[in-house]
Amino acid sequence: RGGREALPFPYSDEVWTGIEYHVAAGLIFEGLVEEGLAVVAAARARYAGHNRNPFNEVECGHHYARAMSSWGVLIALSGFDCDAASERLAFAPRLNRPDFRTFYSTGASWGTFRLRRARAATTAELNVAFGRQSLRTLGLPVRAKRVEVMKQGGPLPAAITKSAAGCQIVFDPPVMIDAGETLMLRLS
Numbered sequence: 299r300g301g302r303e304a305l306p307f308p309y310s311d312e313v314w315t316g317i318e319y320h321v322a323a324g325l326i327f328e329g330l331v332e333e334g335l336a337v338v339a340a341a342r343a344r345y346a347g348h349n350r351n352p353f354n355e356v357e358c359g360h361h362y363a364r365a366m367s368s369w370g371v372l373i374a375l376s377g378f379d380c381d382a383a384s385e386r387l388a389f390a391p392r393l394n395r396p397d398f399r400t401f402y403s404t405g406a407s408w409g410t411f412r413l414r415r416a417r418a419a420t421t422a423e424l425n426v427a428f429g430r431q432s433l434r435t436l437g438l439p440v441r442a443k444r445v446e447v448m449k450q451g452g453p454l455p456a457a458i459t460k461s462a463a464g465c466q467i468v469f470d471p472p473v474m475i476d477a478g479e480t481l482m483l484r485l486s
Contacts, residue, residue: 316365386435396416404431421485445458455470
């Protein structure tokens with residue numbers, strides 16, 4: 299539409315989804331979930347499949363790595379935190395849903411986490427699909443005074459303590475969850 303320099307700045311016509319995902323994750327971390335998801339929706343709309351390859355968000359060339367910052371959106375939405383040295387995992391979903399499920403990944407394992415809230419009790423499940431996960435502490439955004447823990451093979455001893463975000467489930471000794479196993483918790 300005119301007004302463009304004869305020699306424009308390199309990449310001046312590009313929209314970098316990697317920066318957009320970074321901003322979206324930052325918004326979600328700050329509690330602006332709807333605004334963050336709106337940024338993600340706008341970026342995904344440009345790569346919907348009917349107009350562009352949905353698996354190649356072009357930045358400075360094809361399959362550019364900056365778009366991997368989209369991983370931060372998953373971390374922000376799930377509130378996932380991992381401290382491998384202290385064998386601690388924590389989840390604090392920022393989506394207020396009665397049934398929340400997310401993917402997680404650590405250096406030792408990957409799988410799914412599910413949090414179901416009901417009037418009588420809240421249940422949580424940590425399913426290891428690959429690897430094995432040693433767990434000494436599990437942080438959850440639940441106010442509870444009692445916890446029952448089960449794993450294939452039967453009940454497990456665990457203590458519950460209050461935390462700023464909800465509660466900490468403490469396993470002493472640490473529990474080992476192998477691929478194909480699910481740690482199930484009932485909190486009340």
